[in-house]
Amino acid sequence: MIFTDEQGQFDAIIEAEEKIEPRDWMPEKYRLNLVRQMSQHAHSEVVGQLPEGNWIGRAPTLRRKAILLSKVQDEAGHGLYLYSAAETLGVSREEMMNDLLIGKAKYASIFNYPTLTWADVGAIGWLVDGAAIVNQISLCRTSYGPYARAMVKICKEESFHMRQGYEIMQVLACGSAAQKAMAQDALNRWWWPTLMMFGPHDSESANSQQSMKWKIKRQSNDELRQKFVDQTVKQADHLGLAIPDQDLKWNEERGHYDFGPIDWEEFARVVKGGGLCNDARLEARRTANDEGQWVKDALMSYAEKHSKSDVDQVA
Amino acid sequence: MLKGHLPLWEVFVRGRRGLDHKHIGSLHASDAGQAMKSARDTYTRRQEGVSIWVVRAEDIHASQFENDASFFDPAEDKVYRHPTFYEVPEELKL
Ligand SMILES: [Fe+2]
Ligand SMILES: [Fe+2]
Numbered sequence: 001m002i003f004t005d006e007q008g009q010f011d012a013i014i015e016a017e018e019k020i021e022p023r024d025w026m027p028e029k030y031r032l033n034l035v036r037q038m039s040q041h042a043h044s045e046v047v048g049q050l051p052e053g054n055w056i057g058r059a060p061t062l063r064r065k066a067i068l069l070s071k072v073q074d075e076a077g078h079g080l081y082l083y084s085a086a087e088t089l090g091v092s093r094e095e096m097m098n099d100l101l102i103g104k105a106k107y108a109s110i111f112n113y114p115t116l117t118w119a120d121v122g123a124i125g126w127l128v129d130g131a132a133i134v135n136q137i138s139l140c141r142t143s144y145g146p147y148a149r150a151m152v153k154i155c156k157e158e159s160f161h162m163r164q165g166y167e168i169m170q171v172l173a174c175g176s177a178a179q180k181a182m183a184q185d186a187l188n189r190w191w192w193p194t195l196m197m198f199g200p201h202d203s204e205s206a207n208s209q210q211s212m213k214w215k216i217k218r219q220s221n222d223e224l225r226q227k228f229v230d231q232t233v234k235q236a237d238h239l240g241l242a243i244p245d246q247d248l249k250w251n252e253e254r255g256h257y258d259f260g261p262i263d264w265e266e267f268a269r270v271v272k273g274g275g276l277c278n279d280a281r282l283e284a285r286r287t288a289n290d291e292g293q294w295v296k297d298a299l300m301s302y303a304e305k306h307s308k309s310d311v312d313q314v315a
Numbered sequence: 316m317l318k319g320h321l322p323l324w325e326v327f328v329r330g331r332r333g334l335d336h337k338h339i340g341s342l343h344a345s346d347a348g349q350a351m352k353s354a355r356d357t358y359t360r361r362q363e364g365v366s367i368w369v370v371r372a373e374d375i376h377a378s379q380f381e382n383d384a385s386f387f388d389p390a391e392d393k394v395y396r397h398p399t400f401y402e403v404p405e406e407l408k409l
Binding site: 023070073074077080081084085087092093094150153157296299300302303306307 | 320321323339342343345346349356358377379
């Protein structure tokens with residue numbers, strides 16, 4: 001079918017569940033919406049390395065250290081897939097990085113919480129990666145081609161992240177009383193921030209309705225959150241750990257678990273920079289950037305010198 | 316705050332022998348050697364490939380016309396290029 005107007009063609013592609021590709025015409029707001037969401041997602045992967053990176057040097061065994069290193073390296077990779085997908089929308093890597101470093105761009109607020117014990121590494125893999133998977137599986141069907149393809153690749157790698165976390169929790173939950181208490185404490189601290197990862201309630205989220213129309217988002221915040229709760233309850237039961245929510249109970253009528261109210265004030269505070277680790281996270285990114293600059297400079301001047309001498313030889 | 320970034324490269328990976336190289340993503344690197352190493356670390360951490368191509372993004376020329384559909388249009392009315400166009404005795408299983 002040939003459309004004379006660009007908007008008509010764009011709408012037809014979305015309607016037909018086909019993908020929008022990099023050089024296609026798209027509404028400017030669609031593009032900006034994607035740039036915001038994808039760069040935020042990329043930043044989250046990159047900043048998300050920090051809480052766990054904190055434990056690489058203190059992992060209890062060589063096996064755990066190798067696994068954790070590998071997981072954190074994957075998260076760096078996820079950031080790179082997403083930055084490169086976002087760049088196809090005409091935004092440069094520098095711009096995106098710069099927005100992160102000056103505190104303009106957001107990233108998942110969950111990463112502003114500290115990792116106090118080894119059990120936190122387990123809880124992050126189990127809960128935070130578990131929640132990310134629920135969100136990312138849904139995004140495999142997003143309408144922008146490069147984003148969807150990045151999500152497919154990321155989802156393939158995520159399931160090991162969750163399983164290694166759950167395994168850590170299992171070992172602790174079956175261990176001494178002190179170990180079990182450590183696992184429970186980690187669950188207590190990570191549970192609510194994990195539920196906040198899915199974002200505000202649908203009724204509060206104007207942005208997300210437009211995103212659903214454009215099929216950038218395929219399921220609403222509340223739907224995804226519910227899905228996560230439903231799947232996680234039996235995982236906690238199996239560990240013999242208690243989810244810190246007195247209102248959590250099976251609702252026969254809905255066919256879902258009911259759960260208690262989320263503290264949105266805490267969410268807003270952490271998003272705005274008031275979490276325990278916001279400053280430390282950004283500082284770590286800035287330091288990495290500043291201290292790594294000489295490597296990039298050296299590589300570039302080597303490449304330039306080299307290409308000049310190639311030309312000399314030809315001439 | 317940030318100085319200029321390294322040039323952009325597109326990465327193509329052959330998943331295993333017998334398959335074509337397939338576009339898998341892009342990355343920034345100073346030269347082909349660095350691009351190759353980064354491509355390995357970024358895109359083949361789980362034996363996803365047995366061969367990698369890296370190409371400077373600026374060296375790729377893409378079809379891009381006001382109306383892509385009309386560029387590919389000439390193929391549309393030549394249905395006789397497809398085997399199903401022809402009527403032949405079914406029992407011969409041609
Ligand atoms: Fe990830
Ligand atoms: Fe992950």
